[in-house]
Amino acid sequence: MNLNDPKELASLLEAYLLASGKPLSLERIAELFEEAERPELAQIRAALAILATSCKGRAFELKEVASGYRLQVRERFAPWVGRLWEERPQRYSRAMLETLALIAYRQPITRGEIEDIRGVAVNSQIVKTLIEREWIRVVGYRDVPGRPAMFATTKGFLDHFNLKNLDDLPPLAALRELEPEPVLALDDVDVPVPEGLQARADLAGEEPAEPREETSFRSLLAELDTMEQGLKIDFDDLPVADADAEQPAGEEPAGVEAGDEALFDEAPDETRH
Structure with a gap:
């Protein structure tokens, strides 16, 4: 092999990169040659330029990255080439x-x-x-x-x-x-109503109107009646303070004015409800 021929050197570099499986720097490529046959870095760069030109129209390309040069599949083929591996690509949060x-x-x-x-x-x-x-x-x-x-x-x-x-x-x-466009508020845009929800709304609108006020009022009365059944109306079991011990003789109980006891005695039983 004539390493002084840029085309032959380009073919050899292609073989190096295919076999390596990782990027190779210019210095690393130069180390792969014996000292007597080692080409100059300028010659290696020229051969790499020829290799890059030969990749045009092919499914792979020569790419220079931080670590050096590598041959890789062109990005537009990635969705299909990725099917070679069963595991799914890593997704990042x-x-x-x-x-x-x-x-x-x-x-x-x-x-x-x-x-x-x-x-x-x-x-x-x-x-x-x-x-x-x-x-x-x-x-x-x-x-x-x-x-x-x-x-x-x-x-x-x-x-x-x-x-x-x-x-x-x-x-x-x-x-x-x-960056995605900011989501508009509901008042700023006409949001289409889902078909299922719209159909239910239309169906509800076709039904005869119910006397909602009467029904609601009856329900409220029934609820109040249920609540009233649990009210306490008998207070005989409450502790009664000793009037003789705590109340001076001849004075009315605190909080009750003269004549109020008559109201309690004369009031019919229904008022206690």
Whole structure:
């Protein structure tokens, strides 16, 4: 093989990348050659450019990410290629994605600073998961009381999201355009009524009107009658204070004026109800 021929070198680099299964940097590619046959880094770059051109119109592409170069399936084929694996793709919670985004855009950042921005506490499991996936790492400690750890993203994060460096992150203005439109209040928009609910409403409107006031009044009377049956009308069992001991002779009981006892004696039994 003539390694001085850029096309042949490009074919060899294609074989390297297919066999590697992970990104290879220029330095790592150069290490794969014997010292006597090792091409210059400029030659390797030229061969990679030829390889990238040869991938046009193919189902795969040459992509440069943070860790180096790799051959990967084009994104538009992902929904079909993903069927090769029985397990479903990992889904991430909104809290985890928000935490990861804050670390990516505001790094280095502490957990407390993330909580201040989000307004809620950061679950320890979220930080643990991001560290285990090698998407974030501790890069130092803030020089404040408690010395909280500062987090930043890793090359693994950039590789996973197809980024060469942090400058490839989409601008925040673009992310704001992806936010869903605010939900309008019910008074601001005509919300269609579900067909089933509308049918029931129409059916109810066709039924003859009931004398609701009479029915409601009878129900109220019946309820009051039931409540009245439980009222206490016999107070003979209540303790009676010793009038001779507590009331001076010749004085009327407190709270009862002269002549009131006659009202109690003359009142018919029905008034006690």
